[in-house]
Amino acid sequence: MTVLEQPGSYRHIPPPAWQPRTDPAPLLPDAEPYRVLGTEAAAASDPELLKRLYGELVRGRRYNTQATALTRQGRLAVYPSSTGQEACQVAAALVLEERDWLFPSYRDTLAAVARGLDPVEALTLLRGDWHTGYDPHEHRVAPLCTPLATQLPHAVGLAHAARLKGDDVVALALVGDGGTSEGDFHEALNFAAVWRAPVVFFVQNNGFAISVPLAKQTAAPSLAHKAVGYGMPGRLVDGNDAAAVHQVLDEAVRRARAGGGPTLVEAVTYRIEAHTNADDATRYRSDAEVEAWRAHDPIVLLERELTARKLLDEQGIQAAQEAAERMAADLRERMNQDPVLDPMELFTHVYAEQTAQLREQAAQLRAELAAAQELPGERDGSPQEGRQR
Structure with a gap:
């Protein structure tokens, strides 16, 4: 007889009424x-x-x-x-x-x-x-x-x-x-x-x-x-x-x-x-x-x-x-077609209502994108000049 089978072991204690008993087979x-x-x-x-x-x-x-x-x-x-x-x-x-x-x-x-x-x-x-x-x-x-x-x-x-x-x-x-x-x-x-x-x-x-x-x-x-x-x-x-x-x-x-x-x-x-x-x-x-x-x-x-x-x-x-x-x-x-990406979509679908921090980040990115469009290199086709600025 093992310890678990001896009288007084948990095998001889009736389960509480709330304890589920499921046949595992x-x-x-x-x-x-x-x-x-x-x-x-x-x-x-x-x-x-x-x-x-x-x-x-x-x-x-x-x-x-x-x-x-x-x-x-x-x-x-x-x-x-x-x-x-x-x-x-x-x-x-x-x-x-x-x-x-x-x-x-x-x-x-x-x-x-x-x-x-x-x-x-x-x-x-x-x-x-x-x-x-x-x-x-x-x-x-x-x-x-x-x-x-x-x-x-x-x-x-x-x-x-x-x-x-x-x-x-x-x-x-x-x-x-x-x-x-x-x-x-x-x-x-x-x-x-x-x-x-x-x-x-x-x-x-x-x-x-x-x-x-x-x-x-x-x-x-x-x-x-x-x-x-x-x-x-x-x-x-x-x-x-x-x-x-x-x-x-x-x-x-x-x-x-x-x-x-x-x-x-x-x-x-x-x-x-x-x-x-x-x-x-x-x-x-x-x-x-x-x-x-x-x-x-x-x-x-x-x-x-x-x-x-x-x-x-x-x-x-x-x-x-x-x-x-x-x-x-x-x-x-x-x-094989390059997708047209909008960086501002980073902030879409993050929250139903944007947090103050997200609005601040979106404004910062928007300003950076606008500044990039104004670079001389972007206007006259001279990428080097734009990079120097």
């Missing part, structure tokens, strides 16, 4: 990631949904390659590619209703584009222009979040507020495996579970937090297992299986909308490209590891399923690729 994720493609479950999948997922995956892959190319051309300051994770991005966008909200991280521009956001607007922040680059309220897409996991409490707050107002709204919050090591992650899950907020937490476990592998971040069996500690279900899914990701997220969104509370979904996927264009991924992982994951490419998996079921042929594949190329050409052309 239904909250635990499966031992293996859930899959649809290549299994018997695939036969029950909606053919039209599978074809739509395929078209968005092909478009998403081309979007990633084009955005990466734009960084090399100096048109983007930075781009965190989601190549290899397109199934997660696309499924996250397609499960939401128009009234729902998406809370993306910095790597989730593709999810915003798949939700209907203009690709140029989605990249504006990464270009270094303006504030967010788009109107979050119009698109129901929160600002792309660079600080890790800080978007998660925001998602909980919005979802909880919507429920208090009687609005039928669900918030879907995306985060990487690195974000699960942040305090914001744990605070958000705890508040969401206590309030039973209609929010879904979607962890894209792509193997690395920059160069830190998952094994150095957690000793848990999976990130989905963390859900039970907060009293919510955890689901584990193959993040490269677009049909499986869509199904699991759809179930979680429906559960949240029906008042069932939050769900933590972990998608096991892989970041094929480097963390960003400033990262050298060869320093912390092998080419063999990357190639092994290329064999589990989300586009190949879905294309194989569709062709086997005679839902996709060469003509359909070509049509999807051509549509993706048109999107890339439009993105390339518009991103």
Whole structure:
């Protein structure tokens, strides 16, 4: 008999009436990631949904390659590619209703584009222009979040507020495996579970937090297992299986909308490209590891399923690729145009009513801009004379 099992230990003390008692078994994720493609479950999948997922995956892959190319051309300051994770991005966008909200991280521009956001607007922040680059309220897409996991409490707050107002709204919050090591992650899950907020937490476990592998971040069996500690279900899914990701997220969104509370979904996927264009991924992982994951490419998996079921042929594949190329050409052309910037927009949308300090700073900048326009070098085309003054 152990100390904890002896009479008088806390195991023999009845819990207070206010202490919740939840059976943890239904909250635990499966031992293996859930899959649809290549299994018997695939036969029950909606053919039209599978074809739509395929078209968005092909478009998403081309979007990633084009955005990466734009960084090399100096048109983007930075781009965190989601190549290899397109199934997660696309499924996250397609499960939401128009009234729902998406809370993306910095790597989730593709999810915003798949939700209907203009690709140029989605990249504006990464270009270094303006504030967010788009109107979050119009698109129901929160600002792309660079600080890790800080978007998660925001998602909980919005979802909880919507429920208090009687609005039928669900918030879907995306985060990487690195974000699960942040305090914001744990605070958000705890508040969401206590309030039973209609929010879904979607962890894209792509193997690395920059160069830190998952094994150095957690000793848990999976990130989905963390859900039970907060009293919510955890689901584990193959993040490269677009049909499986869509199904699991759809179930979680429906559960949240029906008042069932939050769900933590972990998608096991892989970041094929480097963390960003400033990262050298060869320093912390092998080419063999990357190639092994290329064999589990989300586009190949879905294309194989569709062709086997005679839902996709060469003509359909070509049509999807051509549509993706048109999107890339439009993105390339518009991103190659230098934006017209107004420095005074620095003070727009900071506060609903500008503070005295902001008004003072705006006046100072306005005076400096006016003085610059009056320089002789600006008037007569002699930049050297203007600089000397």
